Structure formats: structure tokens, C-alpha cells
Amino acid sequence: MTGPVFYPWSAQEEVDPVRVAGGAGSWFWDEQGNRWLDLHAQMGNLHLGHQHPALVAAVREQAGRMCTIAPSFAVDVRDEAARAIVEVAPEGLETVLFTTGGAEAVEHAVRMARVVTGRPKVLAAYRSYHGATAGALALTGDPRRWPVDTASGGAVHFMGPYPYRSEFHAENAAQEGERALEHLRRLVGYEGPETIAAILVEPVVGSNGVLVPPDGYLAGVRRLCDEHGILLIADEVMTGFGRCGRWFASDLWGVVPDLMTFAKGVNSGYVPVGGVLLSRVVAAHFARRRYPGGLTYSGHPLACASIVAALRVLREENLVERAAVLGRDVVAPALAGLAERHPVVGDVRGVGLAWAVELVRDRATREPLAPYAAPGALAPEMAAVLAACKRQGVWPLAAGNRLHLFPPLTITEEELTAGIAGIDRALTEVPGVRGGER
Known part of the structure; x- marks a missing residue:
């Protein structure tokens, strides 16, 4: 054991972490003065690098005004953060539920899809990661799911496109996309489209290989969803807010999901935050129906202040x-x-x-x-x-x-x-x- 801290994804007696003393910009360093160029931005988190002065100042200023308030109250900084997100989101995504991270965002997006459709199943790719809470991990396809997999929860997995290691014996990217879509279409038929609430995708797969789908694939998934009344959920926790050279990876192909999850780059992780963007149709479902869920720290003022500052920097620079x-x-x-x-x-x-x-x-x-x-x-x-x-x-x-x-x-x-x-x-x-x- 390294001390009183329990480290995630680790056998505790094998943990030997670098003790970080500080960071600035694209660099961080340990207590001995060893410096590293941070090419993974702390799990794809730090879009604006370490200790960006605009974010530090925003959090400090908000802490001086109001550190926290329950989510049942309206507060200016929360409204401002939601508006800033909606302004850069794909057209039609106009409402934000704030969470405290990406896994919770996925949990709530899936819950919304099930409530709206009245269906139990959600399809997700094998090469995927959607978070470490119970529901998000059940939807995750990679081996991190295995130790706690109960083979329940309505999760059904499919193979997404991966031209370098094609599961479909494709000879080129276009063929890979077509065959991956046909595979997904058949799986929807096998499972029964009337039982499927949502298809959950990472528009560009993140920690499972940075898999950029062939042109036409995501549009095909969108059409398949529309054909059967299935909601499309885009997990943009790793890819949102500029990571892929557009505000969201979905924008690369002009595909608008029904629900979109976000975290990480929305504020560079300076304060824990995530959220779900809802389409007009999904939001309208809850206009006169109570949404069955909430979080104590939803729209935390310090997090919202950092969002406002981060999105301003992304735009102005x-x-x-x-x-x-x-x-x-x-x-x-x-x-x-x-x-x-x-x-x-x-x-x-x-x-x-x-x-x-x-x-x-x-x-x-x-x-x-x-x-x-x-x-x-x-x-x-x-x-x-x-x-x-x-x-x-x-x-x-x-x-x-x-x-x-x-x-x-x-x-x-x-x-x-x-x-x-x-x-x-x-x-x-x-x-x-x-x-x-x-």
C-alpha cells in the first residue's frame, strides 16, 4: 500500500505513483524536479493545460461569491454555463442536465432514453468505454467490464468499424463502414427493435483505440435509429469541445444525436463536472412529467464558472x-x-x-x-x-x-x-x- 489513498483500477500493493508537485501549460513535474510533456492531458482532460490563469481566476472569483447551492434553485452562473454549451452544440440540442462526471452523464442519458421510449435495451460497441458506475460499466465493451459483469442491465454489444483489424473482412474503409452497419442492422433485428431504447456510440472511439469511423457510418446509425424509433446517444466525454478539431466529433459528419454526454474538455477538469445535452423531443417528454433522477451537485457553481471561462478561452483563442x-x-x-x-x-x-x-x-x-x-x-x-x-x-x-x-x-x-x-x-x-x- 502507498498510504491512506485507495487507487482506482489498481492492486493496492503494486501501486507506485509518481508524486506530482505541480504543472503549468503542457508540462507537469514531480518532487525531484523531473518534467514531462503531458501528451495525454491527464486522461484527455486538460484541453487548456495545467493551471490556465483564466480558469483559476474564474473558480477563485466564484468561490468568493457563492461556493455552492442546491440544484433546485436557479443561479446565474448555472444558466450562463448551460447557454454557453448550447451555443456550441449541434442544432437541436437545447437543454442541459449537469452531472459531476462522464459516467453519471451516461447513466442519465440512458435513463432518459428508457423513460422516453419505454424500452429496456441499449446497444453499445465492444470497443468502448463509458464509465465506471454500474450502468455505464455494463455498457462498456472493453475488458474493464469483465470483473463486475453481471450479464444483465439490458446492455447488448456490437462490433463497430475498425478498418485496421476488421471483423468484417473488409478490404477498405468504405467497405468496413458498410459491413459494420449491416452487422448492426442485423443485431437490431435479432434483439427486436421494439425492445431497444437507444444505441450508444462514441463518435470517435477514445480509450479503445482512437477509432475514426468511415464516412457514412454514423449517418447510417442515425438512419437506423430513426427507422425504428430508437434514440441515438453520442458519448462525447473524450471527444467533445474541440478534441477532434470540431466542437464535437459528431460535427465531423453532421450527425445530430438525440442525447449527448459530455465532461472533461468542457472545463478541462478543473472542477468535476459533466452533463447531458437533450434534444427538443427528449426535453419535451419531461415538460409535464417528473424526471426520475437528480444529483446534489448538479450544476455546482464552481464547476459552472469554470465552464464559462473555459468555453470563452476555446472560442477567443x-x-x-x-x-x-x-x-x-x-x-x-x-x-x-x-x-x-x-x-x-x-x-x-x-x-x-x-x-x-x-x-x-x-x-x-x-x-x-x-x-x-x-x-x-x-x-x-x-x-x-x-x-x-x-x-x-x-x-x-x-x-x-x-x-x-x-x-x-x-x-x-x-x-x-x-x-x-x-x-x-x-x-x-x-x-x-x-x-x-x-
């Missing part, structure tokens, strides 16, 4: 558009060069400032460098790669057989280039990975 440019002009070519130099790199993919570097033992067979469900927190091969990155002063997110890059949207071009160069050096340094040798 054009950080959403900048993320698209950095992804296209800096990250994409740099990672393509990385793949050319290192046979261990099987695939690179992403959009905006959300990217994955997938590592393999053999490019021909595409055998992953680490298994899909590795024992422990991280397979030894990936632990070695991450350790090498840290020695180079960069800290990406390691997940499965991949390195994920989710840097702050405020990162400079020079920092971004240097960070990828650090990963390049790390891949050369690791025994058993160097030059693709095993």
Missing part, C-alpha cells in the same frame, strides 16, 4: 480550429514518419488532437505487441515503451498495445513536434522493440 490544423499539418505527417522508421508501428490514426500509435510484433500478421486483455494494468512490453517515453521527458497514454496522444489544445507546435520526437527516440531505445526486432 480559436483552439478548436487550431486543433484541426495541428492534427493535419503536424501530428499526421510526424506520425507517418514514425511508422516509416519503426516496423513495430503497425498503424497510426486520428483526427484533430486525438491520435493512436498501434504497436505490433509483426506488420504482416498485425499481431499486437500486447494482448487485448493484458493481465495487470499494462503488459510488460507496453510498460517498457511507456518507461522509455518518460525517460525522454514525454508522457503519452499507454492502453492495450497503443500509445495515445491527447495533448492539451494549447500545446505549441514546437512542443508537439518535440513530444513526437521523444516517442521516436523511445521506440529506438526499448530492447525487443528496436528496429522491429523481437
Whole structure:
């Protein structure tokens, strides 16, 4: 044990965390003065980086006026935060329920869908993560669900598109999208469309591989939902508020969901907050019907103040558009060069400032460098790669057989280039990975 703190997703006797002393901008450091470029932005959280002065000032100023108030009262800062979110949301999403994080947002979106439709089932992808509360984890498809899976709760899983590792024997991205849609359509038929309340998707899959769907796929899911009276829920906890170079990843394909969950980038995680955006139709259902749910900290004033400040910075500094440019002009070519130099790199993919570097033992067979469900927190091969990155002063997110890059949207071009160069050096340094040798 490391002390009185119980660490999530960990065997407590194996925990040996870096003790962080501080952070600023795109960097954080430990008590010994070791510094790392934060290429995962603390789980994709810090869109505006560490200690952004506008957010710190907003929280401080709000604390001086009003620290908290029950959600049954109206308060100016909560109204202002909701309006700011709606202004950048896809047209038709006009009402916000605030939660304290992404998992709660998913729980409430699913509850709304079930109440509105009167149906029990929700379909979600196998390669997905939707949170660690009971309902959200049941909907999660990845191995984090396994230890507590009760095979109940109305969750049904499907295979989403993944061109590099196609489950549908597709020969190209377009074919992958078409076959993934046909698979989903058949599954809806098998389950009975009249029993399905919602289809829950990450428009761009986050921690399960930064999987960008082929053009037309999300629009096809939208049509399928409309055909059967199924609600479409977009989980934008990781992808919202500029991460993918648009305000929301759904915007990349012009798809408007019935419900949208958010957290993380809405205020860079400075105060815990999340929420659900409701369409007019869903909101209207509760105009004269009591909604069965609520949270003590819904729309917490300190969180709402940080939202208002964060969205103002994102807009005034054009950080959403900048993320698209950095992804296209800096990250994409740099990672393509990385793949050319290192046979261990099987695939690179992403959009905006959300990217994955997938590592393999053999490019021909595409055998992953680490298994899909590795024992422990991280397979030894990936632990070695991450350790090498840290020695180079960069800290990406390691997940499965991949390195994920989710840097702050405020990162400079020079920092971004240097960070990828650090990963390049790390891949050369690791025994058993160097030059693709095993």
C-alpha cells in the first residue's frame, strides 16, 4: 500500500505513483524536479493545460461569491454555463442536465432514453468505454467490464468499424463502414427493435483505440435509429469541445444525436463536472412529467464558472480550429514518419488532437505487441515503451498495445513536434522493440 489513498483500477500493493508537485501549460513535474510533456492531458482532460490563469481566476472569483447551492434553485452562473454549451452544440440540442462526471452523464442519458421510449435495451460497441458506475460499466465493451459483469442491465454489444483489424473482412474503409452497419442492422433485428431504447456510440472511439469511423457510418446509425424509433446517444466525454478539431466529433459528419454526454474538455477538469445535452423531443417528454433522477451537485457553481471561462478561452483563442490544423499539418505527417522508421508501428490514426500509435510484433500478421486483455494494468512490453517515453521527458497514454496522444489544445507546435520526437527516440531505445526486432 502507498498510504491512506485507495487507487482506482489498481492492486493496492503494486501501486507506485509518481508524486506530482505541480504543472503549468503542457508540462507537469514531480518532487525531484523531473518534467514531462503531458501528451495525454491527464486522461484527455486538460484541453487548456495545467493551471490556465483564466480558469483559476474564474473558480477563485466564484468561490468568493457563492461556493455552492442546491440544484433546485436557479443561479446565474448555472444558466450562463448551460447557454454557453448550447451555443456550441449541434442544432437541436437545447437543454442541459449537469452531472459531476462522464459516467453519471451516461447513466442519465440512458435513463432518459428508457423513460422516453419505454424500452429496456441499449446497444453499445465492444470497443468502448463509458464509465465506471454500474450502468455505464455494463455498457462498456472493453475488458474493464469483465470483473463486475453481471450479464444483465439490458446492455447488448456490437462490433463497430475498425478498418485496421476488421471483423468484417473488409478490404477498405468504405467497405468496413458498410459491413459494420449491416452487422448492426442485423443485431437490431435479432434483439427486436421494439425492445431497444437507444444505441450508444462514441463518435470517435477514445480509450479503445482512437477509432475514426468511415464516412457514412454514423449517418447510417442515425438512419437506423430513426427507422425504428430508437434514440441515438453520442458519448462525447473524450471527444467533445474541440478534441477532434470540431466542437464535437459528431460535427465531423453532421450527425445530430438525440442525447449527448459530455465532461472533461468542457472545463478541462478543473472542477468535476459533466452533463447531458437533450434534444427538443427528449426535453419535451419531461415538460409535464417528473424526471426520475437528480444529483446534489448538479450544476455546482464552481464547476459552472469554470465552464464559462473555459468555453470563452476555446472560442477567443480559436483552439478548436487550431486543433484541426495541428492534427493535419503536424501530428499526421510526424506520425507517418514514425511508422516509416519503426516496423513495430503497425498503424497510426486520428483526427484533430486525438491520435493512436498501434504497436505490433509483426506488420504482416498485425499481431499486437500486447494482448487485448493484458493481465495487470499494462503488459510488460507496453510498460517498457511507456518507461522509455518518460525517460525522454514525454508522457503519452499507454492502453492495450497503443500509445495515445491527447495533448492539451494549447500545446505549441514546437512542443508537439518535440513530444513526437521523444516517442521516436523511445521506440529506438526499448530492447525487443528496436528496429522491429523481437
